[in-house]
Amino acid sequence: MRLRRPVDIWHKPALSAVAALAIPDLALCAVGRLDLILYTSAGAMCALYAHGLPYAARARTLSWVVLGMVAGLGIALTAASLTTSTALLVVFASLMAAVHKMVCDATRIGPPGNLILTFIAASAFFVPQRLGEVPLHMALALGAGGLAWLVCMAPALRRPQGPERIAVARALEAAVALLRTDPGSAGVEPAGMEPPGMEPPDVAHARHTAAAAVNVAWHTLFLVTARTPARAAAQAGLERLLVRAESVLGHDARSAAAEAERLGAWARELRSGRPLPRVVLSAAQAEELVGVADEAREPRRPAPGRPRGARAVLARLAPGSPLLPIGARVAVGCVLAGWGSMAVGVGHPYWAVVTAASIYQANTTLSWQRALQRTLGNLLGLLLCTALLPLMHLGELAMIALALAFQFGAEACITRNYWLGSVCVTPMALLLTEFGNRLPAGTLIADRWIDTVMGAAVGLACCVLVTNRRAADRIEVALGRVAAAEASALRLLAAGTAPGADGARETGWARDRLAGGLVELREAVEVAAGEWWQRALPEERIAHAEQQGHRALAGLVRQLSAPVPAA
Structure with a gap:
C-alpha cells in the first residue's frame, strides 16, 4: 500500500x-x-x-x-x-x-x-x-x-526525439544512482567479502537497475531509423550519451563523483529539450558506433541471433511457455x-x-x-x-x-x-x-x-x-543464455579488442547479449520466487551466474571505454 x-x-x-x-x-x-x-x-x-x-x-x-x-x-x-x-x-x-x-x-x-x-x-x-x-x-x-x-x-511535431531522449535520460540517471552507491558501485570489487565479486544487496540492485535501464534505452534507439542527415546526427548524439552511461558499469571509482555530476547534468539537459551536449568517447567506443572504413556512419544495431518482432511474440506463446x-x-x-x-x-x-x-x-x-x-x-x-x-x-x-x-x-x-x-x-x-x-x-x-x-x-x-510450475523452467533457459553469453565475452576479453570497427562491434554485441541475458535472468528469478508450489530455485547457481556475468560485462565495458576522456 x-x-x-x-x-x-x-x-x-x-x-x-x-x-x-x-x-x-x-x-x-x-x-x-x-x-x-x-x-x-x-x-x-x-x-x-x-x-x-x-x-x-x-x-x-x-x-x-x-x-x-x-x-x-x-x-x-x-x-x-x-x-x-x-x-x-x-x-x-x-x-x-x-x-x-x-x-x-x-x-x-x-x-x-x-x-x-x-x-x-x-x-x-x-x-x-x-x-x-x-x-x-x-x-x-x-x-x-x-x-x-x-x-x-x-x-x-514539437519534439520528434522526445521518447528517445527520455529513455537515454533514464539510463543516465540510473548510472548516476550506481555511481553514488557505496564501494563497488563503479565496477570496483569490495574488499574483504567472500566469495570474490559478492556485492551488498543495494549495490547489486543499483547495478541491475542501471544495466536494465541501459538495455531498455538501447532497444528504444534500435527502433529508430534515421532517414535524414539531421536525424542521423541527433541519433548519433544520443548513442554517444548512452555509451557514456553504459561505461559506468566498468568505471574506476576514483572518478565516480565527477562522472555522476556530469551524467546528471546531461540527463537534465535531455529532459529540458536543450541541444545535445558534446560527448567524448574512447577510440573503441567510437569505432563501435561509426563505420571507419568508408567514414560513413552506421548506427549501432542489436546483437544478431535472437528472434524479433512477430517471431519473438510467437516464440513467447509457443507450447511450454x-x-x-x-x-x-x-x-x-x-x-x-x-x-x-x-x-x-x-x-x-x-x-x-x-x-x-x-x-x-x-x-x-x-x-x-x-x-x-x-x-x-x-x-x-x-x-x-x-x-x-x-x-x-x-x-x-x-x-x-x-x-x-x-x-x-x-x-x-x-x-x-x-x-x-x-x-x-x-x-x-x-x-x-x-x-x-x-x-x-x-x-x-x-x-x-x-x-x-x-x-x-x-x-x-x-x-x-492453477499453478505455474513452468516459471522455474524460464530460469534454466535464462541461465543457459547467460552462460553462453559469458563464455563468448570471456573469449573476447582473453583475446583483447580487435582493431577497427568490426572488432569493436563484435565486442559491443557480446556486451548486448550478456546485459540482456542478465536482465532476463533477474526477471525470471523474481517471477519464480513469487510462485507457490515451485521446486527449489538454484539460488547458488543464480548468484554465481549474476556475479560472474556482471564481472564479465564490466570487463567488456572497460575494454570499449578505457580510457574515457573528460568531456
Missing part, C-alpha cells in the same frame, strides 16, 4: 486520454446520443498506450492496439447480438480476457496492458445489441481510435467469478470478470498484492462515487466533466500505487455504465462492491488451484 514517486511521463497518457475522450464525448452530447459513448471510449482509450516508444514505432504499435480493440469489441458485440445466455457470455468474456492477457504479456506492450482491452470487451458482451447495429458501433470505435492515434502522434498457465488462470478465474456473481443475483457479472482479470500478475505473490489493492481502491472509489452523486445528477455535461476528471486522476495516481488509481477508475467505470443505461445508484454501487469481492476472492483461489 506504500505510495511511490509517480512515473516521470504520467502526464502524457493522462492528457492524451482526456483529449481523445473529450472530443467524441462532447460530439455525442451535442447530438443527444450519449448512449453510444461506450463505443467511442473503446477507441479513445487506446491513447493510453505506447507513450514510451519512439514515434515511428508508436505509430505502428498504436495501429495494432486500435485494430485489436476494435476486433475484440466486434466479437463481443456480435456474441451479445446472437445469444442472451448470461452464463455463455461470461465464458466468452473470460476467454477473451485470457487472450488479452497472454498477447499483451507476449508483446510486452507495457502499461496499461490487458486491463483496458478486457474492460471494454467484457462490458460489450453484456450490452443489449442487434446484429445490424454492430458495424456502426465498430465504425465509431475505429473513428475514435484514429483520433487517439492522432492525439498520441501530435507531440512529434510460462505464459500459458497464466492464460489458463485468467480463463478459469474469470469464468468462476462471473458465474459466482450470477449465483448471488448481481446484474453485472462482467464486473466480476474484469476484477478477476485485473488481479492476475506475473506470479501469485504479486496477484495477492493486486487483489488487496483492487479491493481497497474500489471500496474507496465507491465511497467517492456516493459522495459525488449530487454532481452526477446535474446533467450530461457534468457527467462528462466528471468522467474526464476521473480519467486524468486515474493516470496521475495509478503509478504511485494501483489502489490509489483504482479510487478514480471505479467512479469512471460507473459513469460509463450510466451513460448507456441509468440504474438506481444504490443498486449500481452495491452490485459493484459484491462483484469486486467476488472477482478478487475467486481470482485468488484460482491462483492457488
Whole structure:
C-alpha cells in the first residue's frame, strides 16, 4: 500500500486520454446520443498506450492496439447480438480476457496492458445489441481510435526525439544512482567479502537497475531509423550519451563523483529539450558506433541471433511457455467469478470478470498484492462515487466533466500505487455504465462492491488451484543464455579488442547479449520466487551466474571505454 514517486511521463497518457475522450464525448452530447459513448471510449482509450516508444514505432504499435480493440469489441458485440445466455457470455468474456492477457504479456506492450482491452470487451458482451447495429458501433470505435492515434502522434511535431531522449535520460540517471552507491558501485570489487565479486544487496540492485535501464534505452534507439542527415546526427548524439552511461558499469571509482555530476547534468539537459551536449568517447567506443572504413556512419544495431518482432511474440506463446498457465488462470478465474456473481443475483457479472482479470500478475505473490489493492481502491472509489452523486445528477455535461476528471486522476495516481488509481477508475467505470443505461445508484454501487469481492476472492483461489510450475523452467533457459553469453565475452576479453570497427562491434554485441541475458535472468528469478508450489530455485547457481556475468560485462565495458576522456 506504500505510495511511490509517480512515473516521470504520467502526464502524457493522462492528457492524451482526456483529449481523445473529450472530443467524441462532447460530439455525442451535442447530438443527444450519449448512449453510444461506450463505443467511442473503446477507441479513445487506446491513447493510453505506447507513450514510451519512439514515434515511428508508436505509430505502428498504436495501429495494432486500435485494430485489436476494435476486433475484440466486434466479437463481443456480435456474441451479445446472437445469444442472451448470461452464463455463455461470461465464458466468452473470460476467454477473451485470457487472450488479452497472454498477447499483451507476449508483446510486452507495457502499461496499461490487458486491463483496458478486457474492460471494454467484457462490458460489450453484456450490452443489449442487434446484429445490424454492430458495424456502426465498430465504425465509431475505429473513428475514435484514429483520433487517439492522432492525439498520441501530435507531440512529434514539437519534439520528434522526445521518447528517445527520455529513455537515454533514464539510463543516465540510473548510472548516476550506481555511481553514488557505496564501494563497488563503479565496477570496483569490495574488499574483504567472500566469495570474490559478492556485492551488498543495494549495490547489486543499483547495478541491475542501471544495466536494465541501459538495455531498455538501447532497444528504444534500435527502433529508430534515421532517414535524414539531421536525424542521423541527433541519433548519433544520443548513442554517444548512452555509451557514456553504459561505461559506468566498468568505471574506476576514483572518478565516480565527477562522472555522476556530469551524467546528471546531461540527463537534465535531455529532459529540458536543450541541444545535445558534446560527448567524448574512447577510440573503441567510437569505432563501435561509426563505420571507419568508408567514414560513413552506421548506427549501432542489436546483437544478431535472437528472434524479433512477430517471431519473438510467437516464440513467447509457443507450447511450454510460462505464459500459458497464466492464460489458463485468467480463463478459469474469470469464468468462476462471473458465474459466482450470477449465483448471488448481481446484474453485472462482467464486473466480476474484469476484477478477476485485473488481479492476475506475473506470479501469485504479486496477484495477492493486486487483489488487496483492487479491493481497497474500489471500496474507496465507491465511497467517492456516493459522495459525488449530487454532481452526477446535474446533467450530461457534468457527467462528462466528471468522467474526464476521473480519467486524468486515474493516470496521475495509478503509478504511485494501483489502489490509489483504482479510487478514480471505479467512479469512471460507473459513469460509463450510466451513460448507456441509468440504474438506481444504490443498486449500481452495491452490485459493484459484491462483484469486486467476488472477482478478487475467486481470482485468488484460482491462483492457488492453477499453478505455474513452468516459471522455474524460464530460469534454466535464462541461465543457459547467460552462460553462453559469458563464455563468448570471456573469449573476447582473453583475446583483447580487435582493431577497427568490426572488432569493436563484435565486442559491443557480446556486451548486448550478456546485459540482456542478465536482465532476463533477474526477471525470471523474481517471477519464480513469487510462485507457490515451485521446486527449489538454484539460488547458488543464480548468484554465481549474476556475479560472474556482471564481472564479465564490466570487463567488456572497460575494454570499449578505457580510457574515457573528460568531456
